[in-house]
Amino acid sequence: MRHLFLLIFLCWSSVAWAAAASTSKDISVPLTDEQVRAAGIETEPIEPEAGVGEIVVPGVVTVPPQQLRIVAAPAAGLVETLLVAPDEDVREGAPLATLKSSELIEQQRAFLHALSEANLAAEKLRRDEQLFKEHIIAERRLIVTRAEAMQARSAFDERGQILSLAGMTAQDIDALKNDRRLVSSLTVRAPITGIILQRHGTTGERVQASAPLVTIARLDPIWVNLQVPLTRVGALESVERVHLAATGLDGRLIRVGRTVDAETQSVAAVAEFRPGKTLLRPGQAVQAKLYVLSDSGAQWRVPADAVVSHQNKSWVFVRTPAGFRATQITLISETPHFASVQGNLASGERVAVRGLLTLLAELAEIERQ
Helix, strand or coil, rough: HHHHHHHHHHHHHHHHHHHHHHHEEEEEEEHHHHHHHHHHEEEECCEEEEEEEEEEEEEEHHHHHHHHHEECCCCEEEEEEEECCCCCEEEECEEEEEEECCCHHHHHHHHHHHHHEEEHHHHHHHHHHHHHHCCCCCCHHHHHHHHHHHHHHHHHHHHHHHHCCCCCCCHHHHHHHHCCCCCCCEECCCCEEEEEECCCCCCCEEECCCEEEEEEECCCCCEEEEEEEEEHHHHHEEEEEEEEEEEEEEEEEEEEEEECCCCCCEEEEEECCCCCCCEEECEEEEEEEEECCCCCCCCCEEHHHHHHEEEEEEEEEEEECCCEEEEEEEEEEEEECCCEEECCCCCCCEEEEEEEHHHHHHHHHHHHH
């Protein structure tokens, strides 16, 4: 029985040690003073700091998808005129192009035919209702006539919706209904207020229905897609604002991606800006500066050479009497000479700045054991 209890205790101890090791962010790397000197490992002190850190990342200006419209030809036909040019401001409802369309004529003819059928069915229903009141016809005939009138009315409404999808306004449809005059020309109008980004069609070109004519975008607000190194993603939770030095604009971080680019090992993030009169062009490459607020935890200034990447995380090697302690840290900001970090550090400690390859090799060997 004693052996059974001992076996259970040893198993529980092994599981607890493994769990603690898997959650710990500090790993001891034992080295003697002779080994440290032989590996050429040098250390420098860390310094406490407070305030706002900075992360500088590249970005590309893009239009929010909900503010982008591709205006297509509502019906097949010939492009008579294109009334706008790229980079031109347009208001909602402004004419963009005119089309000559035989398909539109056919749709109007079908609309007028459906109108006549609906009027005949309505007149027949009115007459049968009167005959039913005078007990001349059976109720069954009235029911059939009423169903036919409803069907004819639905067909007429359907044809009206088709004309609306073809680009005719409610006023145009009313005029057709009253005057019964077919028109072959159609004006394509802007669905939103914005700027013409691109013109797809050309004057004199025959296009099919749904062929793109122009692209319109509203550029306020506008987005900048940022590429943030994976090792700095942890600091994005505390970003106060995003600054574009080239334009002087300040914006806010609205989204951080959940996937990593396999080639660059970076995460996509999105910042939103209100440019006002400052012009940001879609596709423009910019450099963004992310200002990161330090939280309740301590923040430290360490030499930039002291920060290394291991298993997609940032680490520093802290000098201890037994060698070094590999400590996982959060990289707040970095310059060519110094880095602002947060982690399990203390005043007076020193971190390795030379001979880091030896320490990384020792760390990898310890983790394989």
